[in-house]
Amino acid sequence: MTLKTATLVTGGSAGIGRAICEMLLAEGRTVINLDYVRPDWQHPKLAFFQADLTNAEQTQAQARSITQQYAVTALVNNAGATRPGTIDTASLADLDYVVALHFQASILLTQAVLPSLRACGNGRIVNISSRAALGKPERIVYSATKAGLIGMTRTLAMELGGDGITVNAIGPGPIATELFRNSNPEGAPRTQRIIDSIAVKRLGTPEDVARAAMFFLSPDNGFVTGQVLYVCGGTTLGTAAI
Template sequence: MGKQEITLVTGGSAGIGRAICEALLAQGRSVVNVDYRLPEWSHPALTSLQADLTDEAQTRERGAEIAERFAITALVNNAGATRPGTIDTQTVADLDYVVALHFRATMLLTQAALPGLRACGHGRIVNIASRAALGKTERIAYSATKAGLVGMTRTMAMELGGDGITVNAVAPGPIATELFMKSNPPDAPRTRKIIDSIVVKRIGQPDDVARAALFFLSPDNGFVTGQVLYVCGGTTLGLAPV
């Protein structure tokens, strides 16, 4: 009997990652979630494993374990952290943290997943970038690493296309996750200012991002690769290249 086919999602315990996991599960797919904390929700087809993905040894260990137990046919590199800071205040520790999470963990888990992605003939990788990759104040390290993740996405797409693997990025704008709403209460003037800057005049929901990820993750969508889809309510208009 062959290994169970799964989609591997990082940071799936809450927020955007949870929405992606739930959307995949609703399609009847089996999901493995790796996060620094275990989720407060469950599903019969969900396996959750705990790991600090900023720790190289833990990341390698979890990646090898999952590849040994399951056939990874799709991978969503979603885990992320903002670590706010301006060029005056950003610390090297903050930079190292987001580089480890956004770059190193993505690289290591992709490497662990490659045998399964290649073997299935329709491997799918989705990297969760950010609208901040185009520039955002007080996000020096975050915006830089998310922009770098776009570059990584495009290069991986070029390298893996011959194996039937597509690699794309989803770049969310303001999304009403628990973390976002904690920093931006619904009635706060700052939140109103953010909403006023959005073309569709609302904050995005995690499900908005999940639906975009599902498009890229479909085995039927094998002719779209190396692309960035901004799920941002139009905030990139006038900024992102055509």
């Protein structure tokens, strides 16, 4: 039996993940959303699998279910959580949570879909990192693990390039998602200061990030790998290496 090809997106129920799913669906692709929250939207070519991605057993079980039903030719490791805190206040529980979500889940899912990524000859992996990987106060565990995703991206690009698989990362800056608004309410002085610090003088949208993901996910873009694209409105200017 030939399995239907699909793109797997974690955390696709809302925010950046949803925008990526919607653009993939608009392109006619079959999309799998793996999230712990059931989406409040539907599409004929969207499949939903539910799991707490910080739980290794749940993640592996759903990965098995997915790979038994679909040939995954592209993977977007998008699910994330901030867990704000300084070095004085960060807890071991915070660290364990973001490591499990950002690292553990990404590695387990990459391992699960590697056979189909290799088999298709032009597999694609996109890891959603963050501008915070370059440093951000009060985000010690978040910035550290998002920086780690960049290291993982570069290593995977080297290991998998010979199989035709590209691996790239996106580092979103301030994006107007529900997660961002929870910490930075619209109209608040802190939020305005953030906007004023952005070169283009506006917050990004989930669609801004999704368009970047679509570039990396294209089967035709096989000569770009191991790269980080900061979708940040210019907030990395003066900090990111050339």
